[in-house]
Amino acid sequence: MWSKTLLTTFFFWFLSSSVHANFVMDPNSINAYNAIMDLRFADARKLIQDERTKEPNNGITILLEDYMDYLHLTLNNNKADYDKLLDRRSDRLDALEDNDKNSPWYLFSQAEVYMHWGVLKSQYGDYISSMRDLNKARKLLTENNQKFKDFTPNKKSLAWTELLFGAIPSNVRGVASMFGLKGNIDSGYRKLEAFKSEIVGSKYSFYNDELIFLIGLINVDVLKSKNNYDRLMAMSNEMNDKSLLKKYLQGYISFKMGHATEAINYFSAAPQTAAYMQLPIISYWLGNAKLCRMDKDADDHFQKFLTENKGSSYIKETYLKLAYHSLLQNDVNGYNNYIKLVRSKGAANDEKDKQALKEANDSRPDIALLKARFYFDGGYYSKALDLLKDQQVTELKLIRDKIEYYYRLGRTYDRTNNVAEALANYDKAIAIGRTSTYYYAANAAVNSGVLYEQKKDSKKAAEYFNAALQMKNHEYQNSIDTQAKEGLARVKGD
Structure with a gap:
C-alpha cells in the first residue's frame, strides 16, 4: 500500500513538473530570434511553432512573438495594425507571469514586453500609457538585476531604458516627470556599446544584430551624428547577409547621413521575397534618395510605396x-x-x-532652392553650393525664400566645415526669420549653438540655444526645442 501511494505521488509530481512553464533559450529559439532580426518572419513563425511542439511551455516563444509585432509596428508605422495588435500586450504579460519565477528570464521577458510597447505607444502618440510601460520595464529590470546580477541581458535593457528616458521629447517631459523618469543619453549609449563588446564570443552573442540596429538608429535619430558614417557602416556589415533589416538600416543610415548614392544601392539590394516581412517604407526612402540625386524614376518608388503601404x-x-x-x-x-x-x-x-x-x-517653392535642398539632403554638397552661389538673394521675392536661402547656405557651409561662413549665414537667417513660422531660423540657432559648443565657447552656445527656445509657433517646434534644451544641458554641464 505504501509503495503504491509513493508511486502515485511520484507520478503526479513528475506530471506537474513536466508541464510546468519555463524559459529555454535553446538553439531553436536563438534561430527563431535571428530570423526575426533578419525580418524573415515566415522562417521565424515555423521555428517558433517547432519550439512549441518540442517545448510547449517555453516562455521564450512569447517574447519572440512580441519581437515580431514590435519590429512590424516600428518599421511600418501603421496605426490600424497598432490598434489591432495592442491587446496582445496584456495577453503576453499574463502568460509570462505564469512562468518559472525562479528563472532570470522571468522578470526580464516581462520587462522586454513592457519596453516594446512603451516605445510603440510613444510612437503612436499614447504618451501617458507609454511612460507607464517604460517605468514598469525599468522597475522589473532593476529588480531582476538585484536578483540575478550575473544575467548579462539585464545590462542591454537597463542601458536602453536609461537612454530612452534621456531622449524623451520636450513636449512630453512633463508627463515623464510624473513618473520620475530620468535618464542620460550619453551614459545609456556608452553602456549599450559596452554591452555589445561584452557579448562577443559569449552565449549572448545572438543579441549583436539588435545592438547594431539600436546603435545605428540612436546615432541617426537621437545623437544626430554627422561624422560617424564609416564606423556605423562597418558595424552594420557584422549583421547577417540574409537580413532585410541590415539593408534597411544601411540604407537609412546612408540617406540620413548624406550618402544618397550609397542609400540607393542598399535599398535596391533589399530582399523582397515572401519569406520576409513586407516593408513598403524602403520604397519611400528609395524614392527620396533618388529625388536627391535628381533621378527621373524617383516617382516610380513613391508610387510603389503608396500602392503597398497600408498605414x-x-x-x-x-x-x-x-x-x-x-x-x-x-x-x-x-x-x-x-x-x-x-x-x-x-x-x-x-x-x-x-x-x-x-x-x-504655401506658395510654390523656388526651383533653385528646391534643388539645393535635395542636393544637400543627398550629400551632394558641391552641387548645392554651386546652385546657391549662382542665386542672387535680391531676386527672391518672398521673405520665406530669403530666410531659406541663408539657412541652406549656412547648412551647406556647415557640412563642408567652413564654420565662419556657416555662422555668418545662420545669423542672417535668424535676423530675418526669428518671428516667422518657418523652422529655418530656429534650426539655424540650434546649429549655431552646436558649432560654438564645438569651439568650446559655452557662453555663446548657450545664447544660441536660448535664442532657438525663444522662437515660437514654428515648424518642428517640439524636435527643435528638444535639441536646444539638450544643447543647453550639455554646455551648462561644462
Whole structure:
C-alpha cells in the first residue's frame, strides 16, 4: 500500500513538473530570434511553432512573438495594425507571469514586453500609457538585476531604458516627470556599446544584430551624428547577409547621413521575397534618395510605396515629393495635381505629414532652392553650393525664400566645415526669420549653438540655444526645442 501511494505521488509530481512553464533559450529559439532580426518572419513563425511542439511551455516563444509585432509596428508605422495588435500586450504579460519565477528570464521577458510597447505607444502618440510601460520595464529590470546580477541581458535593457528616458521629447517631459523618469543619453549609449563588446564570443552573442540596429538608429535619430558614417557602416556589415533589416538600416543610415548614392544601392539590394516581412517604407526612402540625386524614376518608388503601404503615415509627404518631382521635371500640371492630393489624402499626425500639408498650402517653392535642398539632403554638397552661389538673394521675392536661402547656405557651409561662413549665414537667417513660422531660423540657432559648443565657447552656445527656445509657433517646434534644451544641458554641464 505504501509503495503504491509513493508511486502515485511520484507520478503526479513528475506530471506537474513536466508541464510546468519555463524559459529555454535553446538553439531553436536563438534561430527563431535571428530570423526575426533578419525580418524573415515566415522562417521565424515555423521555428517558433517547432519550439512549441518540442517545448510547449517555453516562455521564450512569447517574447519572440512580441519581437515580431514590435519590429512590424516600428518599421511600418501603421496605426490600424497598432490598434489591432495592442491587446496582445496584456495577453503576453499574463502568460509570462505564469512562468518559472525562479528563472532570470522571468522578470526580464516581462520587462522586454513592457519596453516594446512603451516605445510603440510613444510612437503612436499614447504618451501617458507609454511612460507607464517604460517605468514598469525599468522597475522589473532593476529588480531582476538585484536578483540575478550575473544575467548579462539585464545590462542591454537597463542601458536602453536609461537612454530612452534621456531622449524623451520636450513636449512630453512633463508627463515623464510624473513618473520620475530620468535618464542620460550619453551614459545609456556608452553602456549599450559596452554591452555589445561584452557579448562577443559569449552565449549572448545572438543579441549583436539588435545592438547594431539600436546603435545605428540612436546615432541617426537621437545623437544626430554627422561624422560617424564609416564606423556605423562597418558595424552594420557584422549583421547577417540574409537580413532585410541590415539593408534597411544601411540604407537609412546612408540617406540620413548624406550618402544618397550609397542609400540607393542598399535599398535596391533589399530582399523582397515572401519569406520576409513586407516593408513598403524602403520604397519611400528609395524614392527620396533618388529625388536627391535628381533621378527621373524617383516617382516610380513613391508610387510603389503608396500602392503597398497600408498605414496613413507619410502619405501627404509622399504626394508632396511627387509634386516636387513633377516640378523639377517642368511638369507644372503634375505638380498642381499632386498638391491637391497632399491636401486631400492621408492624415496630418506625423511631423512630416504636418509639414507636407503646410508646404502644400504655401506658395510654390523656388526651383533653385528646391534643388539645393535635395542636393544637400543627398550629400551632394558641391552641387548645392554651386546652385546657391549662382542665386542672387535680391531676386527672391518672398521673405520665406530669403530666410531659406541663408539657412541652406549656412547648412551647406556647415557640412563642408567652413564654420565662419556657416555662422555668418545662420545669423542672417535668424535676423530675418526669428518671428516667422518657418523652422529655418530656429534650426539655424540650434546649429549655431552646436558649432560654438564645438569651439568650446559655452557662453555663446548657450545664447544660441536660448535664442532657438525663444522662437515660437514654428515648424518642428517640439524636435527643435528638444535639441536646444539638450544643447543647453550639455554646455551648462561644462
